[in-house]
Amino acid sequence: MPAAPAAVSDTPPPGAPAQETGTSRQVSNARAFIEFEKVSVRFGRGDKQVQALAETSLRIEKGDFVALVGPSGCGKSTLLKLVGDLMKPSTGHVYVGGRELGATPIRIGMAYQNPTLLPWLTIRDNVMLPLKIVPPFRAEFLAKRRTEFRDKVEALLDQVGLSGFGDKFPWQLSGGMMQRANLCRALIHEPDLLLLDEPFGALDQFTREELWQIMQELWTTKKTTVLLVTHDLREAAFLAGRICVMSARPGRILDDSAVPFARPRTIDMTYEPDFVALNQKLRGLIVAARGGTGIVRTKGH
Amino acid sequence: MERFRELVRERAASIGLIVGVFVFWEAACLIGGVSDIVLPRPTQIIAALVEYWPAIRPHAAQTLYTTLVGFAIGVAVGILFGVAIGSSKLAYDTAYPLLVGFSSIPKVAVVPIFVLWFGAGTAPAILTAAIISIFPITVNVATGIATVEPELEDVMKTLKASRWDILWNVSLPRSMPYFFASLKVAVTLAFVGSVVAETVASNFGIGNMMMVASSTFNVPLVFAGLFILAGLGVGLYAIFSVFEQRVTGWAHRKDLAVT
Numbered sequence: 001m002p003a004a005p006a007a008v009s010d011t012p013p014p015g016a017p018a019q020e021t022g023t024s025r026q027v028s029n030a031r032a033f034i035e036f037e038k039v040s041v042r043f044g045r046g047d048k049q050v051q052a053l054a055e056t057s058l059r060i061e062k063g064d065f066v067a068l069v070g071p072s073g074c075g076k077s078t079l080l081k082l083v084g085d086l087m088k089p090s091t092g093h094v095y096v097g098g099r100e101l102g103a104t105p106i107r108i109g110m111a112y113q114n115p116t117l118l119p120w121l122t123i124r125d126n127v128m129l130p131l132k133i134v135p136p137f138r139a140e141f142l143a144k145r146r147t148e149f150r151d152k153v154e155a156l157l158d159q160v161g162l163s164g165f166g167d168k169f170p171w172q173l174s175g176g177m178m179q180r181a182n183l184c185r186a187l188i189h190e191p192d193l194l195l196l197d198e199p200f201g202a203l204d205q206f207t208r209e210e211l212w213q214i215m216q217e218l219w220t221t222k223k224t225t226v227l228l229v230t231h232d233l234r235e236a237a238f239l240a241g242r243i244c245v246m247s248a249r250p251g252r253i254l255d256d257s258a259v260p261f262a263r264p265r266t267i268d269m270t271y272e273p274d275f276v277a278l279n280q281k282l283r284g285l286i287v288a289a290r291g292g293t294g295i296v297r298t299k300g301h
Numbered sequence: 302m303e304r305f306r307e308l309v310r311e312r313a314a315s316i317g318l319i320v321g322v323f324v325f326w327e328a329a330c331l332i333g334g335v336s337d338i339v340l341p342r343p344t345q346i347i348a349a350l351v352e353y354w355p356a357i358r359p360h361a362a363q364t365l366y367t368t369l370v371g372f373a374i375g376v377a378v379g380i381l382f383g384v385a386i387g388s389s390k391l392a393y394d395t396a397y398p399l400l401v402g403f404s405s406i407p408k409v410a411v412v413p414i415f416v417l418w419f420g421a422g423t424a425p426a427i428l429t430a431a432i433i434s435i436f437p438i439t440v441n442v443a444t445g446i447a448t449v450e451p452e453l454e455d456v457m458k459t460l461k462a463s464r465w466d467i468l469w470n471v472s473l474p475r476s477m478p479y480f481f482a483s484l485k486v487a488v489t490l491a492f493v494g495s496v497v498a499e500t501v502a503s504n505f506g507i508g509n510m511m512m513v514a515s516s517t518f519n520v521p522l523v524f525a526g527l528f529i530l531a532g533l534g535v536g537l538y539a540i541f542s543v544f545e546q547r548v549t550g551w552a553h554r555k556d557l558a559v560t
Contacts, residue, residue: 114452119552120475120477133460
């Protein structure tokens with residue numbers, strides 16, 4: 001049984017670069033795998049300036065599965081983009097793998113709600129795409145794409161229940177299957193860090209729960225550090241080892257707590273009193289953050 | 302067999318319409334007693350085609366040549382412009398107004414300038430065909446590239462993909478349906494360009510042949526020229542359609558979809 005997930009897991013995924021070997025500025029206390037140091041983000045300028053993220057400090061250890069929950073517009077996705085180096089902070093520093101962003105040698109995988117598979121490629125070629133781009137695979141792509149890499153893709157497809165679908169095109173798959181392929185594409189290059197932005201948001205409940213289980217299995221076998229942005233509190237509590245609740249305008253982290261349930265978790269567990277209680281606590285925090293009462297007004301819209 | 306019958310049924314209507322138009326044309330001219338100097342009947346045009354074929358052939362070849370060379374230049378430049386403009390928001394916003402300005406100039410009006418620069422003959426025809434086909438290709442390629450899903454771009458960026466990686470693996474293939482749609486438009490436009498240039502400033506090509514024929518009131522031959530142009534245009538359009546189906550079948554996937 002995996003240990004309490006909030007604890008630091010010091011088993012880096014195979015092939016991951018050693019931590020803290022960078023020449024960039026080191027501080028006396030060792031940096032966490034992901035570290036936000038007084039980071040804030042503002043959009044626009046002048047009167048129209050919007051504070052998307054208030055000054056935030058956050059540490060995420062290697063191997064953690066952290067969920068970010070909160071109302072829409074609370075800066076969850078902004079946080080994710082900062083980690084993925086898709087955006088620069090207005091103030092403060094973001095360190096990933098011990099180095100400031102931009103100089104990070106780590107590999108990142110990313111999956112959005114929209115699977116964005118390339119329609120002209122088969123599922124196999126779609127999943128293989130990162131191997132074509134990310135070093136060290138890149139250099140060997142032409143030599144190995146019909147042998148080793150192909151097997152690698154098949155193994156991963158098999159793990160998410162898509163064996164035999166490699167030759168299909170994305171439009172021939174259901175939404176849930178496309179999202180599985182999307183996960184595979186995000187994981188094929190053995191990333192040290194996986195960024196998920198509501199990856200299961202557009203799926204029906206049963207498909208979603210199925211994918212939670214697949215995700216859990218993927219995480220337990222690969223031990224990748226995962227940052228998951230979601231609206232779904234059950235999803236957060238099912239998958240994550242740690243949940244950060246955020247509030248909106250400006251976005252800030254209100255609550256940061258470990259999820260105590262042992263893994264592997266089952267869907268049935270999500271209906272047990274402890275689990276429900278955690279969900280209710282989270283929900284209360286978010287409702288309070290939205291400034292509402294949590295009671296839905298039934299006035300027609 | 303079933304598939305074949307379906308195809309025949311699909312085609313039958315359009316073939317019927319084409320034949321119907323010609324029959325109507327023939328009948329209207331006969332019944333109305335229209336002189337062949339005003340509007341020759343289809344049969345007269347075909348007779349002229351057959352009669353003058355040895356004379357028409359080199360002109361047709363010349364027009365096809367200038368059109369295709371001009372079109373090829375247009376495609377190359379169009380792709381280059383399209384990629385340049387589509388790859389960056391700044392370039393898109395900056396260059397678009399200029400491009401629209403250029404495109405709104407009637408291309409026919411630049412023929413005299415080309416004649417001034419290069420003399421009458423083949424060069425103005427090629428250049429006019431080129432310049433007229435650049436715009437639709439540029440716009441379509443740029444649109445295809447500029448409309449890549451932002452999520453997909455993020456995914457590629459987190460993989461530390463270079464601009465070239467993104468262009469080659471995502472943007473260019475993605476813009477192919479747009480590109481081929483524009484090719485079909487551009488190739489017919491290229492004919493307009495080359496024929497107009499030949500009409501104004503050349504002593505060779507279908508355009509010139511039609512000019513000469515009309516000055517001698519050989520109206521059936523003028524119409525024969527039109528038929529040749531229509532035939533060439535339809536032929537090239539068809540070739541690019543087949544091409545499009547082959548290369549960008551994924552964009553027309555209705556028939557293949559499994560729901």
